[in-house]
Amino acid sequence: MEKPYVVGMDMGGTNTVFGIVDARGNVVSKSAIKTGTHTDVNLYINDVYTELIKLIDAVGGVSKIKGIGVGAPNGNYYTGNIELAPNLPWKGIIPFAKLMSEKFGIPAALTNDANAAAVGEMTYGAALGMKNFIMITLGTGVGSGIVIDGKVVYGHDGFAGELGHVTVVKNGRKCGCGRLGCLETYASASGVARTAREILETTKKDSLLRNIPIDDITSKDVFDAAVDGDVVAKEIFQFTGEILGESFSNFVPFSAPEAIVLFGGLAKAGDMILNPIIESMEKNQLDLWKGKVKVIFSDLKEADAAVLGASALAWEL
Amino acid sequence: MEKPYVVGMDMGGTNTVFGIVDARGNVVSKSAIKTGTHTDVNLYINDVYTELIKLIDAVGGVSKIKGIGVGAPNGNYYTGNIELAPNLPWKGIIPFAKLMSEKFGIPAALTNDANAAAVGEMTYGAALGMKNFIMITLGTGVGSGIVIDGKVVYGHDGFAGELGHVTVVKNGRKCGCGRLGCLETYASASGVARTAREILETTKKDSLLRNIPIDDITSKDVFDAAVDGDVVAKEIFQFTGEILGESFSNFVPFSAPEAIVLFGGLAKAGDMILNPIIESMEKNQLDLWKGKVKVIFSDLKEADAAVLGASALAWEL
Numbered sequence: 001m002e003k004p005y006v007v008g009m010d011m012g013g014t015n016t017v018f019g020i021v022d023a024r025g026n027v028v029s030k031s032a033i034k035t036g037t038h039t040d041v042n043l044y045i046n047d048v049y050t051e052l053i054k055l056i057d058a059v060g061g062v063s064k065i066k067g068i069g070v071g072a073p074n075g076n077y078y079t080g081n082i083e084l085a086p087n088l089p090w091k092g093i094i095p096f097a098k099l100m101s102e103k104f105g106i107p108a109a110l111t112n113d114a115n116a117a118a119v120g121e122m123t124y125g126a127a128l129g130m131k132n133f134i135m136i137t138l139g140t141g142v143g144s145g146i147v148i149d150g151k152v153v154y155g156h157d158g159f160a161g162e163l164g165h166v167t168v169v170k171n172g173r174k175c176g177c178g179r180l181g182c183l184e185t186y187a188s189a190s191g192v193a194r195t196a197r198e199i200l201e202t203t204k205k206d207s208l209l210r211n212i213p214i215d216d217i218t219s220k221d222v223f224d225a226a227v228d229g230d231v232v233a234k235e236i237f238q239f240t241g242e243i244l245g246e247s248f249s250n251f252v253p254f255s256a257p258e259a260i261v262l263f264g265g266l267a268k269a270g271d272m273i274l275n276p277i278i279e280s281m282e283k284n285q286l287d288l289w290k291g292k293v294k295v296i297f298s299d300l301k302e303a304d305a306a307v308l309g310a311s312a313l314a315w316e317l
Numbered sequence: 318m319e320k321p322y323v324v325g326m327d328m329g330g331t332n333t334v335f336g337i338v339d340a341r342g343n344v345v346s347k348s349a350i351k352t353g354t355h356t357d358v359n360l361y362i363n364d365v366y367t368e369l370i371k372l373i374d375a376v377g378g379v380s381k382i383k384g385i386g387v388g389a390p391n392g393n394y395y396t397g398n399i400e401l402a403p404n405l406p407w408k409g410i411i412p413f414a415k416l417m418s419e420k421f422g423i424p425a426a427l428t429n430d431a432n433a434a435a436v437g438e439m440t441y442g443a444a445l446g447m448k449n450f451i452m453i454t455l456g457t458g459v460g461s462g463i464v465i466d467g468k469v470v471y472g473h474d475g476f477a478g479e480l481g482h483v484t485v486v487k488n489g490r491k492c493g494c495g496r497l498g499c500l501e502t503y504a505s506a507s508g509v510a511r512t513a514r515e516i517l518e519t520t521k522k523d524s525l526l527r528n529i530p531i532d533d534i535t536s537k538d539v540f541d542a543a544v545d546g547d548v549v550a551k552e553i554f555q556f557t558g559e560i561l562g563e564s565f566s567n568f569v570p571f572s573a574p575e576a577i578v579l580f581g582g583l584a585k586a587g588d589m590i591l592n593p594i595i596e597s598m599e600k601n602q603l604d605l606w607k608g609k610v611k612v613i614f615s616d617l618k619e620a621d622a623a624v625l626g627a628s629a630l631a632w633e634l
Contacts, residue, residue, distance in 0.1 A: 132473040155573025156449040162570035165603050253479035256472025
């Protein structure tokens with residue numbers, strides 16, 4: 001193959017990770033820089049270039065690279081722009097794919113991180129061979145990537161697949177988006193921490209979590225406590241799973257997927273979260289789909305998944 | 318054109334309407350038989366044949382017909398089967414497209430009525446030229462057809478697009494599907510009648526609707542009363558529109574459509590239903606989509622729309 005590699009780049013609010021990926025989904029090499037410290041996007045791209053070109057040169061230079069795939073918050077696949085991203089240091093509309101492509105002299109494509117994860121799962125992971133599935137990323141926020149007939153759904157404007165902002169509790173928790181009761185306010189890492197605080201503050205139940213200052217509790221603390229058999233921590237995962245399962249039963253009538261694939265930190269809770277999800281989804285599912293829709297975890301190595309997902313975009317360039 | 322016509326067939330629980338349609342979307346001729354009186358599907362097809370072959374012969378015989386498109390409850394596009402339709406006289410799984418194709422010696426395709434309506438709207442109607450829209454049919458039930466990148470979404474099993482059964486009120490009204498709070502229990506014709514009964518039974522408000530025995534009130538009565546300025550009737554449309562608008566704001570994050578197209582009896586309520594829909598959708602909409610998603614009415618002639626929609630399927634055969 002003349003161009004045997006692609007670059008995958010995962011841009012988060014704090015860190016940016018990039019790597020060289022081969023056609024089998026091996027991350028050949030990997031590096032990272034800080035995102036948040038760059039208030040000027042051009043200086044950010046210069047710093048990406050300085051690090052990334054070393055990796056590229058090590059595999060034979062830009063002539064060996066088919067393209068660069070970028071997963072970025074508020075990334076628009078159609079335009080290649082990052083638009084109004086609240087968690088990035090640069091504001092407004094940034095023609096990021098164009099800037100990268102010009103800097104490196106290689107084609108570049110961009111989408112949001114959850115869509116990138118869906119492409120990665122379909123290209124190298126648990127959804128290999130699936131034509132219809134929904135990817136749900138349970139991280140700092142809740143993201144989604146919807147695949148129909150083997151293609152990611154981008155919609156009329158390039159932003160389709162924001163299932164983290166479907167209302168799941170009417171007049172529920174305040175969301176960062178300004179609305180109330182979004183799935184993200186319950187099922188993200190910070191949603192889990194909020195649930196913990198609510199239970200600890202409104203009940204007298206004994207819990208290992210009471211050893212931690214209440215405002216410092218993280219979803220990782222809840223996970224650790226649950227592993228140690230803490231009843232409150234298990235109740236938190238049960239509650240979170242129920243809300244996710246109900247939501248899934250409302251997503252299924254839209255695209256009738258073969259599976260819902262879960263990715264991100266919360267997926268580590270394994271059966272503690274999967275069992276209530278499946279139970280609640282099946283209970284709320286329309287008869288037509290009872291027992292028919294799988295809920296599975298991503299099988300991409302977590303440290304590499306975001307880079308792999310973004311890289312998968314570049315094979316289509 | 319060698320085969321200048323298609324057949325469109327709209328199968329309802331009570332009546333079946335079929336017609337000959339040309340490439341411009343003109344219904345050249347039309348006829349109907351009863352559905353519900355046929356307990357044997359083969360006898361039903363015989364009766365369809367007797368009537369339909371007259372229309373076909375009048376345009377030059379089966380050699381002039383490209384195919385037959387059927388819109389049927391619980392119709393599966395992939396298999397051509399009607400599966401477990403609660404409102405049809407024949408039970409189980411019926412290979413309907415195959416039976417029709419064998420009877421007439423012409424290819425036949427089948428989908429559910431709302432998907433057929435979406436294809437019709439895209440081929441001849443308000444969604445002409447649109448690649449991403451959601452069709453919502455507000456009739457006896459609430460159906461939907463989702464179009465992404467110019468194609469109807471059928472999903473993994475052929476049944477995608479059942480948005481009438483998305484939960485809109487937790488532990489809400491009992492639905493025919495056995496679940497609680499489905500959109501259909503509020504926004505269908507019978508949902509509107511239920512809302513009327515609830516308001517009349519739980520308040521003392523003056524209303525023209527009190528002149529009708531409460532169990533006989535239909536959505537048509539509510540419409541007539543609203544046209545006459547009845548405050549309760551207007552309140553009913555306001556409530557129905559608000560629920561629809563909230564639901565739409567939760568559908569948009571899935572596929573980011575250009576428009577939501579409304580079809581069916583309730584659409585006749587015009588601005589009385591459209592204004593609260595838009596107001597409530599915009600209020601609940603994620604900032605990203607505020608002011609960007611149109612809500613419009615179908616512009617297909619109502620008497621012909623179902624036949625046109627079904628016929629549009631047949632051009633792809």
